[in-house]
Amino acid sequence: MDLVRTERKINGQIKNVQLGIKFLVLVIFLGYMMIWIMMPTNIFWLHWLPRIHAATASTYFGLQGANFLIYSFPILLIATLGCLHLYLDKYVDDADTRVQKTAHFVSWKRPVLVRGPLGIVSLAELSFLLMFLALLIWSFSTYVHVMFKNITRQAASTMNESVWELKLGSAALLLGLVGNVCLAFLFFPVARGSSILRLFGLTSESTIKYHIWLGHTTLTLFTAHGLCYVIFWANTHQISEMIKWNKIGISNLAGEIALVSGLIMWITSFTLVRRKIFELFFYTHHLYIAFVVFFVLHVGFPYSCIMLPGFYLFLIDRYLRFLQSQQKVRLVSARVLPCQAMELNFSKDPRLSYKPSSIMFINVKSVSKLQWHPFTVISNNNTDPDQLSVVIRCEGGWSQKLYQKLSSRIHRLEVSVEGPYGPASTSFLRHDMLVMVSGGSGITPFISIIRELIFLSSTSEINIPRVLLVSAFKKSEDLAMLELLLPESGTVCNISTLKLQIQAYVTRERRPTMDNQKQLQTIYFRPNALDRPISSILGSNSWIWLGAIISCSFLIFLILTGLLTRYYIYPIDHNTDQIYSYTARSMLNMLLLCVSIVIAATLAFLWNKKQNAIYVRQIQSADSPTSIASPAPESRSYNIDRELESLPRQQSLEQFTTIHFGQRPDLKKILLEFEEFDVGVLVSGPKKMRQDAAEICSSSLANNLSYESFSFNW
Structure with a gap:
């Protein structure tokens, strides 16, 4: 006491x-x-x-x-x-x-x-x-x-x-x-x-x-x-x-150069240009250097x-x-899902702490030396102390090239990262109930949140809110994204301790068409002496x-x-x-x-960096030889195919999941039926879905709804 x-x-x-x-x-x-x-x-x-x-x-x-x-x-x-x-x-x-x-x-x-x-x-x-x-x-x-x-x-x-x-x-x-x-x-x-x-x-x-x-x-x-x-x-x-x-x-010519630089950035930042020719927007936006320099020279x-x-x-x-991007990080494995989604699993410094819904920027030099793309971290800081995972959907040229590389059974992938970045704190536990509404790859922020809630419900005496996950997918093969709700091991935490309900909607199919025998490919990458675990650039x-x-x-x-x-x-x-x-x-x-x-x-x-190196050496010296050699030895195949139906964690998810084919979620009916005093509505998905949910939460009939959105397609 x-x-x-x-x-x-x-x-x-x-x-x-x-x-x-x-x-x-x-x-x-x-x-x-x-x-x-x-x-x-x-x-x-x-x-x-x-x-x-x-x-x-x-x-x-x-x-x-x-x-x-x-x-x-x-x-x-x-x-x-x-x-x-x-x-x-x-x-x-x-x-x-x-x-x-x-x-x-x-x-x-x-x-x-x-x-x-x-x-x-x-x-x-x-x-x-x-x-x-x-x-x-x-x-x-x-x-x-x-x-x-x-x-x-x-x-x-x-x-x-x-x-x-x-x-x-x-x-x-x-x-x-x-x-x-x-x-x-x-x-x-x-x-x-x-x-x-x-x-x-x-x-x-x-x-x-x-x-x-x-x-x-x-x-x-x-x-x-x-x-x-x-x-x-x-x-x-x-x-x-x-x-x-x-x-x-005042130097007039310097001001005009600054203005021209700004105009080029401005024109290429409009939605029509930015979304159709993202590379043009990305590269021209570096003119901010010229803009600022000549602005200073102007005034x-x-x-x-x-x-x-x-x-x-x-x-x-x-x-x-x-400085952080110059370090090569240790990519342990990758999993390629049937829906052409890729889960990348990195080695992480156990001292690195991050919050649910954090994002990390990734650069793969063999795909593009200059392009950096943000992805949501789906792993949990508590259940995965040595690993950090992100999910990438094949929805653009960059991700398509990465998918082709992983499908070609490569043994090494050079990756640099920036982050992870996330909120300073989360407030999910203050709600009586959480309703998470996602569309397509918008489910990724909720994966880390649900993993966090599963951990807390298994290890603490805090009152955990009831959770309803409403996910809309285009095809039945996209349902494989639900498998990521649990860590790869599937045994770290007991999902049954969380009051979870999953309502999955397949909008473009009226019956299941996913091949149950379709394979999940797991790729283990060879370690490199120069690679380092992901760590905070400035330490703990x-x-x-x-x-x-x-x-x-x-x-x-x-x-x-x-x-x-x-x-x-x-x-x-x-x-x-x-x-x-x-x-x-x-x-x-x-x-x-x-x-x-x-x-x-x-x-x-x-x-x-020096302190991190000392810490890594201490960890390596404390590990047994067998544990150090555990990641895929030379004599072992680096690519493992497993049937989705054979995953034991799928059985644990089935009891919480209801699948609806050929329809979209009726958000108004779903959100207005709850009688809890405080219902947190978290939305991540297409613009229209976020607008529909926000419109419902702003109505006079929804005084108990608290709206929050995750948007990565500005």
Whole structure:
């Protein structure tokens, strides 16, 4: 009893620390947003900013020190505090965290917009979207009021220009200023390992639509910004301004190059192009490098601090992903199902922990050296401590090539991975019942969730919700996907301890046509001395390491740029910003920023790589010789065919499964029949299925339904 009380006391103390961190983050964030609200006003430019400049101006940072303090430091501090909060999660009882999710936020997650250009939008998302639009409108209208009130006929005649021309030039400028608001938030959703997203319970997959919204708005404003300036220059006979690259001040040509790069990305990101020619979208999107570089050269590095925090965190995440992708991982085996689905089983570091519904990005060089594709992790962190598995359906050119390779009975496949990435926590246990609705390969997120629930129902005393799995497939052979609900061994956990019901629908067949004698092919791959188990790029304490990288790299950057300014730039311009080239200053600062990230992240990576190597050697020395040699010796066949009917776990699934042929699931009838107080509805599948389920959950007849979707086809 004393031990239990001590553990609860420690958990309570840690939760209090986490609550304090969240409160501090909220205060910092509100202060940061206050800066954005006040930025268009004269109060900010005539009173606040001069005082901040006076307090921060020095021979080490010059005038850009104020921008570091206002725009960069708050967000990087939030990211670091977020890392600390997530690190403390490992010391809190995870089961308690999932059960104690309060229900007063449920209404904020209910869908309010279902069918429209924005997709499925919850009340919380709509509220934040309206607040962001209000910020843009406020910024635009305030800038217009401030700028236009100084434009008079007398001022226009003095400059030999008409009033409307001066207003057009001012409008062009303020469109760029408002566009910077969107650009400042553009890169946050695409940092896959972001602590800020996890701190707010988000993942990069669930927030990718925010990146799309911000991208469209940013480039709309910047395009209008550029067009207005071109029209202004043409009417005032200053068209030569288009090719000017000023040593001091704004460089017009750099801005035009940035805009062209952005337009190419924008055009190829529209749904019609992205889904039909994905490779074109994928490759042209790397023009973000040119876009950001020339944007910085266009406005200068000090002003670029406005968008620096989001891009800085993205650069750290991108470099860590690059380091992880350079390691070859150990692919143990692959199973090819009759429905042309492939299960890849990787060796995993037992210390690597991930949540159900996590995803992992995979690159197979023999299929494509450049293409990376995301797949849901179906294995369970508790039941499969040494193995990580993903499922790939043959639905595109890349997966078809991979299927052909596996069908040709190869003995080795070189694979690189990034991830896994997943939610910081899950809340499945707070529901009285779970209804999982899937279509086709959309069942994959639910495989890991069901495996987790089976484990918890077998090993803990927590009340596990009833589970109904509604799966729609095109053909009866696709029913083989249900076999993945249990691990390959089938004996780790007892599925009978879970209150599970499976309703499977075969939509294009009125009777079973699957050949019961069709073979399931299992392929075991030869081990390679250079291959390593999948492990966290920053070890078991990855969040605290990420926080250290963010803070240390920024500190290194401040030291380097301070030394550069004090001993090289300051002797030339003495903080006047009127002598030393803006382009040279921007290039040097961008170089120092990248060097700082590389130094901090590489040192952390090498340290953890060394620790991982020591751990692997310890594990290998503790293993018996027979267990080390267990994966398919040279004399053994690497390809094993087994009949599906011979799998013992199928018999355990049959008692929970009802199959319907020639019909689709009636979601309205299924979802509205439950009387439980809290029913969690998880949907993963085609867009129409997600919309239908969201529409039902948003109706007044479904007050007990909580909607959540998994979408990977944005």
